Each structure stands twice: as structure tokens, then as C-alpha cells.
Amino acid sequence: MxxxxxxxxxxxxxxxxxxxxxxxxxxxxxxDPVSPEVVSAVPAEAGHENEGKYTTGDYVLDVHELDDDGEGLTTAIGPHTSYYSKTLHGTGNRQHTVVKFSAGVDGPVFFTYPVPAPGRVVDCVASGTEAAPQVRCETRLPAG
CATH class of the missing domain: 1.20.5 (Single alpha-helices involved in coiled-coils or other helix-helix interfaces)
Known part of the structure; x- marks a missing residue:
């Protein structure tokens, strides 16, 4: 050449x-960017105000509700389960600002979503596989 x-x-x-x-x-x-908030016109389910609803797919989904310092709660949710979190907006004087998701036990974070304003809920649905996980979240207004 x-x-x-x-x-x-x-x-x-x-x-x-x-x-x-x-x-x-x-x-x-x-x-580790936070995905933009998606506001849905569909209201939250009655009786679940201020909660997070997480629905899993074919794998264990770790949900991390965290404050600005990265402190908070982690919940492992089994496959094909819907879980309602009463701690979405924090506990005591700790206010959660972000929800992070990882697939499998102690897997890396693959999706991050902002905690909505008090009175609103977040509804997240996991899909895909543990090797290629996906989550779609929507912020919903209070029921009624």
C-alpha cells in the first residue's frame, strides 16, 4: 500500500x-444519568398514594430508593411480582430523590428514575432478561 x-x-x-x-x-x-420523568395521564391506583409500584419480569429486580447522599433502602423483588413501596418518598427526615434499578442480586445499576413530588406515585415495569434488562417508569397523579 x-x-x-x-x-x-x-x-x-x-x-x-x-x-x-x-x-x-x-x-x-x-x-449515571437520571432518565427524564414521564408523567402519565392515567391516575394512580386508589389506596396507593405516595407509593412506588414495581412490577418485575423474568428476573429478580433490585430497587434502590435513595437520597442525594446515596443512602436509602434496597428491596429485592422476585420474578413476576408487583410490589408497592410505602417508602418511595423516604422515611423520617431522609427524603429519597432517585430510584435506581439493577437486575439480579447485586447487579450493576442499569436504569435511574427521579422520585416524583409528594402526592404522586411512580409505576415501573421491568422487562427483558437479566442479561439485557429494561425498566419503564411513569409518574402518576393521585387517584380520584
Missing amino acids: KFTAKRIVVSGAVAGVAVVAAGATVIATAA
């Missing part, structure tokens, strides 16, 4: 773009 100035410049530019793209991926992953 004959090296020309044009080939060297093009090869260098392609390599530079690859390095920048890889760096952006690492930064985005390390930042």
Missing part, C-alpha cells in the same frame, strides 16, 4: 473521531 499525504490525513481523522466517540461513551456511562 502506498502512503500518500491524503491517506495519512484521512486515517488520522478517522482515528481521532474513534477516540472522541469512545471517550464520550465512557463519560456518558460514568455519569
Whole structure:
């Protein structure tokens, strides 16, 4: 292969773009971004105000309700189960600000969602597999 100035410049530019793209991926992953809140027009189920509802798929789902310091509660929910959390908005003087999800016992966090304002609930449904988990959350207004 004959090296020309044009080939060297093009090869260098392609390599530079690859390095920048890889760096952006690492930064985005390390930042652990919180997914945007999705507000649903469907009201919460009556009798479950201020609660979180988590429905699991084919795997154990760890739900971490945490405050700004990363402190809070973790609940492991078995496959094909719906769980209502009465601690969504925190306990005592600890106010939870985020819900993080991991698949399997002690798996890495794969999805993060903001805790809605008091009086609102969050309804999250897990799908996929433990190897490729997915969660979809919606903030719902109080019933009635």
C-alpha cells in the first residue's frame, strides 16, 4: 500500500473521531444519568398514594430508593411480582430523590428514575432478561 499525504490525513481523522466517540461513551456511562420523568395521564391506583409500584419480569429486580447522599433502602423483588413501596418518598427526615434499578442480586445499576413530588406515585415495569434488562417508569397523579 502506498502512503500518500491524503491517506495519512484521512486515517488520522478517522482515528481521532474513534477516540472522541469512545471517550464520550465512557463519560456518558460514568455519569449515571437520571432518565427524564414521564408523567402519565392515567391516575394512580386508589389506596396507593405516595407509593412506588414495581412490577418485575423474568428476573429478580433490585430497587434502590435513595437520597442525594446515596443512602436509602434496597428491596429485592422476585420474578413476576408487583410490589408497592410505602417508602418511595423516604422515611423520617431522609427524603429519597432517585430510584435506581439493577437486575439480579447485586447487579450493576442499569436504569435511574427521579422520585416524583409528594402526592404522586411512580409505576415501573421491568422487562427483558437479566442479561439485557429494561425498566419503564411513569409518574402518576393521585387517584380520584
